[in-house]
Amino acid sequence: MNKRPLILVTNDDGISAPGIRTLIEVMNEIGEVFVLAPDSPQSGMGHAITIDTTIYCDEVFTNKGDQSEFRCSGTPADCVKMAISEILPKKPDICVSGINHGSNSSINVIYSGTMSAAIEAGIEGIPAIGFSLLDYSWNANFEGLKKHIKKITLEVLDNGMPDGVVLNVNFPKLENNNFKGIKICRQARANWVEGFDKRINPQGKEYYWLTGKFINLDHGEDTDVWALENDYISIVPVHFDLTAHHFIKKLNLWDL
Amino acid sequence: MNKRPLILVTNDDGISAPGIRTLIEVMNEIGEVFVLAPDSPQSGMGHAITIDTTIYCDEVFTNKGDQSEFRCSGTPADCVKMAISEILPKKPDICVSGINHGSNSSINVIYSGTMSAAIEAGIEGIPAIGFSLLDYSWNANFEGLKKHIKKITLEVLDNGMPDGVVLNVNFPKLENNNFKGIKICRQARANWVEGFDKRINPQGKEYYWLTGKFINLDHGEDTDVWALENDYISIVPVHFDLTAHHFIKKLNLWDL
Numbered sequence: 001m002n003k004r005p006l007i008l009v010t011n012d013d014g015i016s017a018p019g020i021r022t023l024i025e026v027m028n029e030i031g032e033v034f035v036l037a038p039d040s041p042q043s044g045m046g047h048a049i050t051i052d053t054t055i056y057c058d059e060v061f062t063n064k065g066d067q068s069e070f071r072c073s074g075t076p077a078d079c080v081k082m083a084i085s086e087i088l089p090k091k092p093d094i095c096v097s098g099i100n101h102g103s104n105s106s107i108n109v110i111y112s113g114t115m116s117a118a119i120e121a122g123i124e125g126i127p128a129i130g131f132s133l134l135d136y137s138w139n140a141n142f143e144g145l146k147k148h149i150k151k152i153t154l155e156v157l158d159n160g161m162p163d164g165v166v167l168n169v170n171f172p173k174l175e176n177n178n179f180k181g182i183k184i185c186r187q188a189r190a191n192w193v194e195g196f197d198k199r200i201n202p203q204g205k206e207y208y209w210l211t212g213k214f215i216n217l218d219h220g221e222d223t224d225v226w227a228l229e230n231d232y233i234s235i236v237p238v239h240f241d242l243t244a245h246h247f248i249k250k251l252n253l254w255d256l
Numbered sequence: 257m258n259k260r261p262l263i264l265v266t267n268d269d270g271i272s273a274p275g276i277r278t279l280i281e282v283m284n285e286i287g288e289v290f291v292l293a294p295d296s297p298q299s300g301m302g303h304a305i306t307i308d309t310t311i312y313c314d315e316v317f318t319n320k321g322d323q324s325e326f327r328c329s330g331t332p333a334d335c336v337k338m339a340i341s342e343i344l345p346k347k348p349d350i351c352v353s354g355i356n357h358g359s360n361s362s363i364n365v366i367y368s369g370t371m372s373a374a375i376e377a378g379i380e381g382i383p384a385i386g387f388s389l390l391d392y393s394w395n396a397n398f399e400g401l402k403k404h405i406k407k408i409t410l411e412v413l414d415n416g417m418p419d420g421v422v423l424n425v426n427f428p429k430l431e432n433n434n435f436k437g438i439k440i441c442r443q444a445r446a447n448w449v450e451g452f453d454k455r456i457n458p459q460g461k462e463y464y465w466l467t468g469k470f471i472n473l474d475h476g477e478d479t480d481v482w483a484l485e486n487d488y489i490s491i492v493p494v495h496f497d498l499t500a501h502h503f504i505k506k507l508n509l510w511d512l
Contacts, residue, residue, distance in 0.1 A: 046303030046333070047366045054463040055452075077302070077367075078466065085450040086464070107379060109498055110303045111333075123363060123447050155510050164445070165500045184507045186499040189420070191379050194341040196311075207310040208342070210334065237500040237507055242365055243442040244421040244495035251440045251493055254411050 005031035005093035005157055008083050008121070012042040012076045012100065012113025015060070015069065019099035022142040023131065024067055026149050027096060030157075033067035034092070036083040038076060038113075043102070045113040047120070048075045057082055076117035084124055094157055095121035098131035099142055099149070105132075105170045105224040105234060106188040106216065115168055119240050122166040127156050129166065134228060135173040144177025148233060152182075168236040172228045183232040188223035190216035261287035261349035261413055264339050264377070268298040268332045268356065268369025271316070271325065275355035278398035279387065280323050282405050283352060286413075289323035290348070292339040294332060294369075299358070301369040303376070304331045313338055332373035340380055350413055351377035354387035355398055355405070361388075361426045361480040361490060362444040362472065371424055375496050378422040383412050385422065390484060391429040400433025404489060408438075424492040428484045439488040444479035446472035 007027045011020040015037040027033045036057070056073040070087055072079045080095060097117040104112040114130045121128035131149055133140055152169060161167075168187075172179070192212035201207055216225050224234035263283045267276040271293035283289045292313070312329040326343055328335045336351060353373040360368040370386045377384035387405055389396055408425060417423070424443075428435070448468035457463055472481050480490035 041308060044305040044307040046301070046305065046372065048302040048304040049300045049367050050466055051300040052297060054455075054457075054465060056461070056463050074466075081450045081466065082452065082464070086452050086454075107496070110375070110379075110496055111305050116302065119366070123366075152512060155512060159510060162500075162503055162506075165503050168498075182512045184504055186501065186504070187497055189497070194337045196338065196342050198342075199310075201310075205312070207312050208338070209310060210306055210330075210337065235507065235512070236498075237503040238498045239500035239503075240363070240366055240498070241443055241445070242424075242492075242494045242496070242498075244418075244493040245442065247418055247421050247493040247495075248440055248442065250418075251491065254415060256408060256411060256438045256491070 006090060007031045007033045008088065008092040008095040009033055009035045010037045010076060010079045010097050010117045012038065012045060012117065014038050014041045015071045017101060018138060019101050019142060022146065023096060023099050024065060026146050028065050028067060029150065030153060034083065034088055035067050035069040036072055036079045036087055038079060039071040039073055042075055042113045044111050045075045045116065046111050047077055047116040049077050050074045076113040077120040080117050080120040092126055094153065095126050095128040096131065096153060099145065100132035101138065101140055102136040103132055103134045103170055104130060104168060105228055106190040109168055109187060109238060118166045122164065123240060127161040129153065129156060129169055131169045133171045133173065145171050164241060165237050165239050168238045170224060170228055170234045172231055174231060179233050180231045183227035183234055185224040185227050185234045185236050186222055187236050188216055188225035189218040190214060190225060262346060263287045263289045264344065264348040264351040265289055265291045266293045266332060266335045266353050266373045268294065268301060268373065270294050270297045271327045273357065274394060275357050275398060278402065279352060279355050280321060282402050284321050284323060285406060286409060290339065290344055291323050291325040292328055292335045292343055294335060295327040295329055298331055298369045300367050301331045301372065302367050303333055303372040305333050306330045332369040333376040336373050336376040348382055350409065351382050351384040352387065352409060355401065356388035357394065357396055358392040359388055359390045359426055360386060360424060361484055362446040365424055365443060365494060374422045378420065379496060383417040385409065385412060385425055387425050389427045389429065401427050420497060421493050421495050424494045426480060426484055426490045428487055430487060435489050436487045439483035439490055441480040441483050441490045441492050442478055443492050444472055444481035445474040446470060446481060
């Protein structure tokens, strides 16, 4: 039994989201599972951490499964920090985050709480994977994803991950989950064109909702967006050295 | 007068922070300035965006300077989106963020609201710079930074920036601002080792404060941490393609 890996499960949709419940089910087949997830939805939280306010963390009990569960008032990145520093009996063998309700392909990786949790684990030297399904619905069908998630997780446990790299896995939304296969990809160069929806509140004051349209101008066939549009599961290896190494030489020629 | 660049100024410490007031002063010497900054401190917000709640944005009036100013209830990334989509008369020629009260060197770039604003501008194709001083004090002395900030900003306006790259500029804290010069650097590989400070609230419930110790195990002399420790201003070119390109080939050999 000691050979069973210790698995940290988290997400950004909150501990009661169907996506994380599915992920817990799969992980219970693989190892000893600790869940430490936000007590409420934290989508779009990027790599936020809680500096200016207090954090609560409570054990919760569900009827189903052998996992230990904790809900936390912090962000996804806080949850990973809290788990490692305060809750887990030892450093986990892997951290899995998700399954996110919605895409984290392309530039969405920057805004994603799901991926920030995986990246936070990576920063702490823990192999990590973020899983997302391109279906924002609370009632999305996660069933057909299970065998793929199990396989990918077992591969990461077997092979390990290089220092400073985590995986960003996205599943296309398909009626029958008849995926064509898995593509290893680069992050597509795309962005959101914002439109703010301006409204008037009952007190007569203007306020806004952030909206936007996803624009992909990257026509490469090696991108995550291409893979997903063509019914493949996309895997992008993600790192957190943001240095634009290719520009250092040129910048040294500037008159600074 | 039409040749004066249109400059967007933002930050994460909030519109009334001394750091942004200094930055506005410098930018007023260079061009036409629009300020759109959070109405309250947003440190550690990473690349968070506001999806689940409403955003307010109001013009504010100060006695000093020619700039137009708006305060926004959103995150630093929201501020940039709002400015470009709703407030500015046209796309700005440059976006400057800061001056942050505290370091954004090394892995701090990931957690930084200051840098997320610069990165958001970069995503939208706008040359952008984040400025930070390694002094968390509200009363930090920003005076000696002004001439360097002006020079760096003018260089970016003159040279332009390559697509997908923004600058992360950090100033060491020196009594006399006697900087040794500027170093173009890579992001040091360092991380925070968390300690949570556990306390009991007046109702008897446990809560936590996030604390931590910055650990740099990167002994390279080409890093931002090295430059700052040796009294240089550090400039790291930062990009937001998070693909770990070096790992794609190997990942393709996995049995997925």
